[in-house]
Amino acid sequence: MTTAQFLQNLLNGISIGSVYAIFALGYTLVFSILGIINFAHGAIFTLGAYFTYTLAVGEFGINGLLSGLTLDLQIPFALSLLIGSVLAGMVGVLLERLAFKPLRTRGADSLLALVSSLGVALVIVNAIQYLVGAEIYTFPSQVYGDIKPAMMFEVAGQSVVVRTVQVIIFAVCMVILTLLGYVISFTRIGKALQAVAENQTTASLLGISVDKIILVTFFMSGFLGGLAGTLVGTSFGIAGPYFGVTYGLKGLAVIVLGGLGSVPGAVLGGIVIGLAEAFVPPDYSAYKEAVAFAFLFIVLLVRPQGLLGRSMIQKV
Amino acid sequence: MTDFLQNNGFLLVTMVQQALLAMSLYYPLMCGQLSLASPGFYALGGYVAAIIGTIEYFAPWRDSLGWVIFPLEWLAAGIISGFLAVLVGIPALRLRGIYLALATIAFVEILRVVCLNLEITGGAIGIFGVPQLFESRWSYIWTFGPLLMLMLFFSYRLDRSRVGRAFKAIREDELAADAMGINPTRYKVLAFVIGAVLAGVVGAMSAPFLNTWNARQGTFDASIAYLAYVLIGGSRSMWGPLLGGMMLSALPEILRPLKDSRLIINGFVLVFASIYMPKGIAGAVGNLKNFTTRILGIGRSEK
Amino acid sequence: MTVLLEAERLCRNFGGLKAVSEVSFQVAEGEIFGLIGPNGAGKTTLFNLMTGLTPVTSGVLRYRGDLLTGLPPHRIAAQGIGRTFQNIRLFKGLSALENIKVSQHVTTKSGLLSGFFGTPSSRAEEKRVEEKAWELLTLVGLSGRAAELAENFSYGDQRRLEIARALALEPKIVLLDEPAAGMNSSEKYGLTEFIRAIRDQFKLTVLLIEHHVPLVMNLCDRIAVLNFGELIAVGEPAEVQKNPAVIEAYLGAE
Numbered sequence: 091m092t093t094a095q096f097l098q099n100l101l102n103g104i105s106i107g108s109v110y111a112i113f114a115l116g117y118t119l120v121f122s123i124l125g126i127i128n129f130a131h132g133a134i135f136t137l138g139a140y141f142t143y144t145l146a147v148g149e150f151g152i153n154g155l156l157s158g159l160t161l162d163l164q165i166p167f168a169l170s171l172l173i174g175s176v177l178a179g180m181v182g183v184l185l186e187r188l189a190f191k192p193l194r195t196r197g198a199d200s201l202l203a204l205v206s207s208l209g210v211a212l213v214i215v216n217a218i219q220y221l222v223g224a225e226i227y228t229f230p231s232q233v234y235g236d237i238k239p240a241m242m243f244e245v246a247g248q249s250v251v252v253r254t255v256q257v258i259i260f261a262v263c264m265v266i267l268t269l270l271g272y273v274i275s276f277t278r279i280g281k282a283l284q285a286v287a288e289n290q291t292t293a294s295l296l297g298i299s300v301d302k303i304i305l306v307t308f309f310m311s312g313f314l315g316g317l318a319g320t321l322v323g324t325s326f327g328i329a330g331p332y333f334g335v336t337y338g339l340k341g342l343a344v345i346v347l348g349g350l351g352s353v354p355g356a357v358l359g360g361i362v363i364g365l366a367e368a369f370v371p372p373d374y375s376a377y378k379e380a381v382a383f384a385f386l387f388i389v390l391l392v393r394p395q396g397l398l399g400r401s402m403i404q405k406v
Numbered sequence: 407m408t409d410f411l412q413n414n415g416f417l418l419v420t421m422v423q424q425a426l427l428a429m430s431l432y433y434p435l436m437c438g439q440l441s442l443a444s445p446g447f448y449a450l451g452g453y454v455a456a457i458i459g460t461i462e463y464f465a466p467w468r469d470s471l472g473w474v475i476f477p478l479e480w481l482a483a484g485i486i487s488g489f490l491a492v493l494v495g496i497p498a499l500r501l502r503g504i505y506l507a508l509a510t511i512a513f514v515e516i517l518r519v520v521c522l523n524l525e526i527t528g529g530a531i532g533i534f535g536v537p538q539l540f541e542s543r544w545s546y547i548w549t550f551g552p553l554l555m556l557m558l559f560f561s562y563r564l565d566r567s568r569v570g571r572a573f574k575a576i577r578e579d580e581l582a583a584d585a586m587g588i589n590p591t592r593y594k595v596l597a598f599v600i601g602a603v604l605a606g607v608v609g610a611m612s613a614p615f616l617n618t619w620n621a622r623q624g625t626f627d628a629s630i631a632y633l634a635y636v637l638i639g640g641s642r643s644m645w646g647p648l649l650g651g652m653m654l655s656a657l658p659e660i661l662r663p664l665k666d667s668r669l670i671i672n673g674f675v676l677v678f679a680s681i682y683m684p685k686g687i688a689g690a691v692g693n694l695k696n697f698t699t700r701i702l703g704i705g706r707s708e709k
Numbered sequence: 710m711t712v713l714l715e716a717e718r719l720c721r722n723f724g725g726l727k728a729v730s731e732v733s734f735q736v737a738e739g740e741i742f743g744l745i746g747p748n749g750a751g752k753t754t755l756f757n758l759m760t761g762l763t764p765v766t767s768g769v770l771r772y773r774g775d776l777l778t779g780l781p782p783h784r785i786a787a788q789g790i791g792r793t794f795q796n797i798r799l800f801k802g803l804s805a806l807e808n809i810k811v812s813q814h815v816t817t818k819s820g821l822l823s824g825f826f827g828t829p830s831s832r833a834e835e836k837r838v839e840e841k842a843w844e845l846l847t848l849v850g851l852s853g854r855a856a857e858l859a860e861n862f863s864y865g866d867q868r869r870l871e872i873a874r875a876l877a878l879e880p881k882i883v884l885l886d887e888p889a890a891g892m893n894s895s896e897k898y899g900l901t902e903f904i905r906a907i908r909d910q911f912k913l914t915v916l917l918i919e920h921h922v923p924l925v926m927n928l929c930d931r932i933a934v935l936n937f938g939e940l941i942a943v944g945e946p947a948e949v950q951k952n953p954a955v956i957e958a959y960l961g962a963e
Contacts (some may be wrong), residue, residue, distance in 0.1 A: 127504060192681040201440060202680040205637050208630045209676030216669035339515060339626055346508055380519035386512040391497045394505050560825055567824030568817050575811040578800035585760055587786035587815035587878060
């Protein structure tokens with residue numbers, strides 16, 4: 091591998107890895123609070139991308155119920171991204187109220203949460219298909235405004251391409267991670283969140299409204315999922331209503347690698363898997379999709395608590 | 407009647423097939439193990455049948471054996487699935503709960519990507535023109551039907567046998583079962599292998615039924631669909647996966663008049679069923695029976 | 710006396726805590742052997758070491774001279790060591806009868822296929838399992854409620870069912886962890902008689918953990934006293950009662 095190839099892979103890996111990280115954080119936050127995996131997270135990822143697309147572009151293709159309709163919005167991309175992610179966060183809240191809370195209050199088997207969240211995922215994905223069709227949506231190239239789509243660098247006689255999208259993705263992810271880290275570590279709500287994750291009963295005895303914290307968690311989770319969806323969508327296009335499924339699964343690999351419920355673990359896991367995928371040799375690129383799952387399987391067998399998770403202690 | 411079968415044969419056979427796949431998840435669950443590996447073994451079994459049915463190497467066998475090649479395909483699929491299940495199961499079944507579920511999802515995905523890239527599995531296109539066992543779709547009930555009967559009888563017997571009791575004891579309290587002389591690893595792997603062999607055989611029966619086989623046959627969506635069958639049907643008795651598999655796989659067809667919105671409704675059904683029937687359809691039927699018994703004051707009085 | 714069970718310098722640490730430390734004792738065949746001590750003295754941990762549920766840190770455990778340490782719980786159970794649990798671990802979702810049938814696992818052989826085909830030997834075996842389960846349920850006075858789920862039983866009935874389940878193993882040794890917990894005094898007296906009766910009927914050796922001192926003094930042939938993970942006295946009830954270290958442990962613990 092030449093230096094240029096190495097740098098190119100590193101750049102691609104970190105860029106996509108940072109998206110994996112913020113997406114996986116959405117899973118891990120919910121897991122740390124409720125101990126369950128939200129199988130609708132991939133659908134919210136998809137939904138976020140469509141929300142932003144609608145706000146920024148305002149067209150709906152030719153296959154769905156809304157075909158031909160145009161919205162005269164043309165909101166700048168940065169603002170659309172924010173609003174779209176907030177909307178995804180609100181869908182997250184709705185999801186918790188519809189699919190998780192009723193099960194919790196009934197003290198139902200936690201396996202059922204997998205099915206009910208899958209039900210919501212089906213609703214979201216098929217509603218998207220119904221409304222805007224199954225075609226691929228691509229953000230227009232000037233979505234970020236009037237800047238060059240890519241820059242080239244010469245390294246030892248070979249070129250390294252830095253796409254503007256990659257820079258934006260990385261920058262947005264860093265901002266979000268910093269903000270999230272600040273919120274969790276230093277604000278009242280973040281501390282309450284940690285307390286609930288530690289022990290719900292104790293937290294509620296301390297006067298923390300557990301129900302409110304759960305809502306906040308689902309909002310943040312949905313926000314992160316929707317944001318990640320948009321970022322991937324701007325980079326590679328929105329490949330139909332099902333495009334979140336693959337990312338939904340990769341996200342699972344990321345959180346297990348980092349340690350279920352661990353926030354720094356999700357970030358580390360995202361970067362590691364992003365890099366591992368980027369460094370798959372071109373001859374084996376067809377197996378790239380299996381990298382995350384190979385990691386997932388091996389980590390579970392060798393170190394089930396993940397890189398940064400707490401070890402599980404079995405009680406007698 | 408013939409018209410009805412002509413028009414709905416495919417659906418009816420699919421319902422039986424899906425019920426069988428739901429049962430393949432039920433055996434590990436009997437031990438309390440949430441394994442989502444079935445689609446992987448189902449895909450594997452289908453590839454085994456499709457490969458034996460199409461490649462040049464087996465041509466003389468196909469010519470001389472005639473229809474006997476089909477049961478041999480099922481057998482081969484069962485053996486290969488069982489063997490792989492032992493290899494995967496022994497390390498994976500040390501994991502509990504959601505960790506096992508995730509490991510089995512990873513297994514399914516790895517298998518899928520591998521099949522997508524191998525030459526022998528036809529890559530992304532898959533394998534076309536898998537020889538048919540019957541002329542009409544409906545006739546495949548003669549393969550899936552008897553298998554379902556066999557599995558129901560098997561489950562009935564298992565529930566009342568030494569091995570089945572060991573399964574249930576592990577589900578209830580693995581540690582106590584261990585202290586009562588039951589080797590948990592051994593029985594968990596056994597239950598996993600039973601599920602895998604069943605899924606593999608169903609796959610091998612399905613390749614001729616569907617005429618074609620590709621990597622879309624074993625996906626994450628299928629994992630969750632089968633889980634939904636078992637949980638919505640009821641995971642505490644063999645009737646659960648049967649009812650859940652048949653009803654949920656028929657649901658999109660029943661909702662067909664709703665056209666494009668039917669899959670949305672399907673999603674809502676999953677949500678509400680998990681909330682309002684936490685013990686599944688079989689559990690809800692059981693409750694209803696207890697309720698009527700109590701109201702009418704007949705039958706065994708319980709407590 | 711024939712030594713049946715022998716512990717030699719058993720140790721178990723949890724992090725820095727020495728839950729069981731250098732404990733050595735011998736149990737003779739047919740004995741009722743009591744294990745007492747203040748809360749947190751390491752009694753239940755010792756039971757868990759003996760049944761393989763908790764691995765030992767160091768030390769050796771022998772049964773009829775054969776090494777038990779290092780074996781998984783089910784292998785130890787198969788040697789004929791049955792137990793009950795302090796916090797009752799019945800198979801809650803199974804019926805009382807099934808709970809006892811489960812426990813006949815090691816004394817039966819039917820496999821997956823013989824069970825499926827209903828071979829004559831597996832049918833005969835199943836019949837024996839059924840009969841034995843009823844016998845044991847009758848023994849503990851629960852035969853009238855065989856089909857009820859274990860979770861619906863009262864606390865005392867659950868304890869009795871758990872003893873019946875341990876007996877279904879056809880054990881040589883049973884370990885009873887606080888069998889009298891939650892019982893009133895007349896029930897406790899009944900339990901004393903019951904434990905003696907099953908010892909004689911099944912030729913058992915009984916180890917039991919118990920807090921209620923009069924019951925232990927009355928029932929046990931010999932007693933071992935644990936305090937902070939260490940064995941401070943072993944002997945006949947009358948001796949142990951007079952042992953100054955024991956008196957201090959109990960009074961000092963207040």
